[in-house]
Amino acid sequence: MSLGEPWLTSRPAAPLRRPPSHTSRAPEAKLFVEAQASRGGEQKRTLCGKCGRWTLLLGLASRAATRRGRRCIAHAAEFQSWDDEEESVNAGDDDEDADGSDGSGQRERYSHGISCGSWASIFQKEGFDWSQIAGRTEKGPKSNVALIIGYDGSNFKGLQQISNPSRISSRIQFSRVFATVESELELALLKAGAMLPSNFGNLEKLRWTRAGRTDAGVSAGCNVVTARLIVGDGETALDDLVERVNSFLPPEVLLHSAAVVTSRFSARDDGSRRSYRFFVPSFAVVPSIDAMRCALAAINCQDPRGLGFEELKTLEDLAGLRQARVSAETLRRLREALSCFEGTHYFANFANAGLGFQDRQAFRTLRSISCDDPFVDENGREWLSITVCADSFLTHQIRKMIATAAQVAQGSLPLDFIKAALNCHVVACTPRFPPVGLIFLRPYFEGSQRGKVLEETLSSEKVEARIATWVEQLRVAVMKEAIDTQRWVKWLACAVAW
The missing domain is CATH 3.30.70.660 (Pseudouridine synthase I, catalytic domain, C-terminal subdomain)
Incomplete structure (x- = not known):
């Protein structure tokens, strides 16, 4: 899309359900949008974003199926938005913060439940037994742990691990893992002994949630993901876990700290x-x-x-x-x-x-x-x-x-x-x-009782520094x-x- 050519128009004049109660037809809309019905279609006035003058929209164009289908007849150039190839991969329905949604719903999977964005999918194709690199193979007590992470997103395709193969462009040669922050974090957790090899490759088994899903190229000073992990015993168990995980993470990703939260805590839903x-x-x-x-x-x-x-x-x-x-x-x-x-x-x-x-x-x-x-x-x-x-x-x-x-x-x-x-x-x-x-x-968890411990950890002098x-x-x-x-x-x- 041209830098100087945004556009706006009114919505169809057909009877529709009432919008949410906390909204109303603002004076600006009344000033900018006037529509009259005619036999051959609707003729609508709109302010052209390029020349700043009033102009008309063609009736058929104004009723196009998509918002991007409407065109100003004075400046009817095809508006195209220059997008990086990697952005199109991670531009799914983003209910929160992607400029992040939790994305914790049901997802399409292949290869017997293994996510295509996990290192497990590559290991499986190569016939590699990932239990050989696992930090532990025996079961242990699990806790719901909030991981406070930071990352440089310039070399990643976003935070969220790609689980649906249809979201990966056919132009990409899928010879290695599709680089996301979560794919690297999952591998580091496996090597650090925070999860069993049987759970590797499917984040849903860990009840994974995230505070905000960032897109390709977007970095984070502080983001929070939660998962049911094996922490271990002792007062320093969490600090030891953070140190072990950091030793297996690439330099672009850093685990600032961790906190044990309640079993029902969700990084997305409990964020304020x-x-x-x-x-x-x-x-x-x-x-x-x-x-x-x-x-x-x-x-x-x-x-x-x-x-x-x-x-x-x-x-x-x-x-x-x-x-x-x-x-x-x-x-x-x-x-x-x-x-x-x-x-x-x-x-x-x-x-x-x-x-x-x-x-x-x-x-x-x-x-x-x-x-x-x-x-x-x-x-x-x-x-x-x-x-x-x-x-x-x-x-x-x-x-x-x-x-x-x-x-x-x-x-x-x-x-x-x-x-x-x-x-x-x-x-x-x-x-x-x-x-x-x-x-x-950073995310905030001030309004949630379940997030009180995590908010205290985030606000501590050590973590803030x-x-x-x-x-x-x-x-x-x-x-x-x-x-x-x-x-x-x-x-x-x-x-x-x-």
Whole structure:
């Protein structure tokens, strides 16, 4: 989808069930959306996101089967959203925090109950007996243990272990395990003796839950998963378990601590809220579309998707992206746009969940969202740090919200576009930032009696210090990845080209 071409329209005028009681037809929707029925179809007025003028939607297009099927007749270009191949794999129905849902329901399995995303599937194909690497083979008493983990998601396809083969792209040669954080954590637990070999390959046997499911490329300063594990006896049993598991984890994953919780505790259901931090380069917020368009013309590039590192580096230099700085007025507009999202709103227009205005899941409560003052890294690039806290999130909600607010800050969209898109009677198409720079800070378990012990562990001075150190390491890694891969430059080039 082009960076400067979001769109919105009204919903069909046919009688429908009443939306949730806590919503109402807001004045913004009345201002932006007017529909009149005609014989040949509906003619609807809408505000074009590109030119900012009123225009009409074709009647047949307005009744298209999908939201993305509707087109503005003034700017009817095919909107395409540039997605990384790995993102499409982990973009299932994400009821929480994927910008995470628990995903603990029934799943399709193959190979006699072994998940295709587990190392067990590879070991089985190779004829390897994984009991040879297991830390224990005899049974022992189990406890429901909450594992407090952090990870750098740049080299993973997300947190959640892939259990359904249909979610894996046919272009991927499935010669090794599909790299997720949970697949590495499961293998480390087996080697550390926290689980039996008979339970390896199927997380459901461990009653596995997760606080938030992060997508491909998204990191976590602190996330929580729970499982029934064999801990052992003694006062230091948990600390010993943490030390053993860390010895088998890759350097991109770290087990901060662990806590024994009640048998009915669920990391997802007992969580009260989640917080994220998004590091965004300033050139994605300031007006840089014209500069990038000139840079693409200078190297005669029609399709930036195939550009390599050197070509992207040239684009960055020609467009002057490294020198981009956010002015005080731009920062004020960005903060004003971000503040529109606070409260309980209809967020389906800022998600990829495919929800309708009658779906209660589309309504989420955002507690706070703030943007710190910009800072310059050691390579001369300016960044913005945006922190978001909510009860839960929809798929890609954070990346879409901040991308839309960035367009308002640079003057490509009016502020009323956000206000209208938050209304359940409006259908809008919104841009989406890449996942590079998005960090899951931590979940909270303040409102649950079952999560009291875990919240005390998370709030302890020792664990907070570990998490803060890891978040700082992730910040440095994010800056380095942006330079090494030029993902943000490629995203901007693709958005401008389309």
